[in-house]
Amino acid sequence: MKKILNITFGSFTIMMILFTFFRQFDLAPEINNETVLLVLIISTSIALLMELSDKIQNHYDISSIWIDLVVRISICYVVVFIACASFGVVSFSLFGLWEITPTLILCFPLTYFYTVYMNNELAESINQAIQKRNKIE
Amino acid sequence: MKLLIEQSTDIQETEIKIVCGYMDDRLKRLIEQIKLYTFSFVGYSDGISTPIALENIYYFDTVDNTVFIYTKDKVYSSDKKLYELEEYLSNSPFTRISKSCIINTSVVASVRAHFNGRIEATLTNEEKLIVSKHYIQEFKRKFIF
Numbered sequence: 001m002k003k004i005l006n007i008t009f010g011s012f013t014i015m016m017i018l019f020t021f022f023r024q025f026d027l028a029p030e031i032n033n034e035t036v037l038l039v040l041i042i043s044t045s046i047a048l049l050m051e052l053s054d055k056i057q058n059h060y061d062i063s064s065i066w067i068d069l070v071v072r073i074s075i076c077y078v079v080v081f082i083a084c085a086s087f088g089v090v091s092f093s094l095f096g097l098w099e100i101t102p103t104l105i106l107c108f109p110l111t112y113f114y115t116v117y118m119n120n121e122l123a124e125s126i127n128q129a130i131q132k133r134n135k136i137e
Numbered sequence: 138m139k140l141l142i143e144q145s146t147d148i149q150e151t152e153i154k155i156v157c158g159y160m161d162d163r164l165k166r167l168i169e170q171i172k173l174y175t176f177s178f179v180g181y182s183d184g185i186s187t188p189i190a191l192e193n194i195y196y197f198d199t200v201d202n203t204v205f206i207y208t209k210d211k212v213y214s215s216d217k218k219l220y221e222l223e224e225y226l227s228n229s230p231f232t233r234i235s236k237s238c239i240i241n242t243s244v245v246a247s248v249r250a251h252f253n254g255r256i257e258a259t260l261t262n263e264e265k266l267i268v269s270k271h272y273i274q275e276f277k278r279k280f281i282f
Contacts (some may be wrong), residue, residue, distance in 0.1 A: 052256075058271040061236045062274045080225040112252075119250040122277060126256075129280035 006118075007047035009038075011111045015039045018106060029089065038087050045079045072112070076104055151175075164280040165228065172229040173243060180206045180213025189213065191229070195244050197222055201236040209262045232279050234258070234268040242279040263282055 016039060029035060053071045062068075075087035080100050081090070090096035153171055157164060176191045195207045199219050206213040215222075223233055230243040240258065248268075249257045256268040256276070268276050 054270050057237060058269050061269075063235075063252070063253075063255065063267050063269070065253045114252055116250065116252055119254055119256070122273070123248045123250040123256055126277060126280045130245060130247060133280075 001094065004019075004047045004051055007050060007115075008089045009010065010041045010114055011046060011107070012039055012043040014110050014114070015107060018103070029121075034087060038089070039081055042083045044073060045083070050102055073104075073108065076108055080104060140267055150272055166282075168228050169230050172226075173241075176229070178206060178215065178217070182211070182213045187213065191231075191241075192243070194231075195262065195264065196266060197231075197239040200232075230279060232272070232275050234266060234272050234276055236269070238266060240266060240268075240276075242276070245280075 016031075016036075019028050019031055019035065019039070023031060048071065053068075053075065056064075057068065057071075077097070077100070081097055081101070084090045084100055085092040085096055090099045138182050153175070155164070155168065158179065160168075174190075177188045178194065179186050180189045181187075189206060189208060193208050195209060197215070197219065198205050198207060204215040204217055204219055204222065206215050217225075219237065219239065222231075222239055226239065231239050231241050234240045240260075244261045245258045247258045247259050249259070250265070251257055254270045254273075256273060258266050258268055258276075260266065
C-alpha cells in the first residue's frame, strides 16, 4: 500500500510540475478541477497496474529488464490514452495515441529515474549496514 | 541482560534457553546468530549425505522442483521443499529473495541497484543473486532494523 501511494503521489507531483511548466508556454491545457482529477486517475491507475505487473512477474519468476520496461511503457500508454480520450483531451484514434507521446516521453524517464534513485538509496543504506556489520565482526 | 553459562560433564546435549519479557531487535539478532551457528541441514551429493552447518550455506535454490544447497564452492541436493525451509529458517539470517531462492544474508558482501527496481546481491564467494522487487523490503529488514 505504501509503495502504491509513493508511486501515485510521486508521479502526480511530477505530472503537475510538467503541466504547470508547459502551461507557461501554452503547450498544455489549462489546469482546472478536471485536469487535476485526470492526473490523479492516471497516477493511481499506473501505480496499481505497475504493482499488479510486479506481482505477475514475481509469480512467473520473470527477471528480464526488457520485459519489465516494455510492460511499464505499455501500462503508461494504455492508461494515459484511455484516461485522456475519456476526458476528451485527445481523440480516440491513432492520432490521439500520437498526441500523448511527447508527454509520455517526458514523464516516463522522470518517474523511472525516481524509482531508480529510490532503489539506489536503498542499496546504499544496505551497503552501509554491511560495512558496519563487517567492522563489528 | 544476564548471561548464564552452566558447564557440567553430566550434560549430554548443549541447550540454549532465552528468558525474556520483550523481544527487541537486538535480541532477535542474537537469536538469528544462535540459529546460524547451531543448526545444520543434510545435503546429498553423489549419493552421500553430508551434514552442512547453517553458517556454511550461502543459499538454497530450486531447479525443476528440487532444492539445491549452495555452499562456498559446493552444491548439494536437499529432500526438503523451499516452503519448509522458509518456515524452518524463520528468525535466522536467511530470507527469501525470489520465488525459487532463499539467501543467507550474513554472506552478502555488497548490493547494487538494478534499473528494473531489483537488487543484485554479491556474495562473499563473488556469486551474484537477484533480489525480486516483491522480496526487497524483507531483504532490507535483515540489514536495517
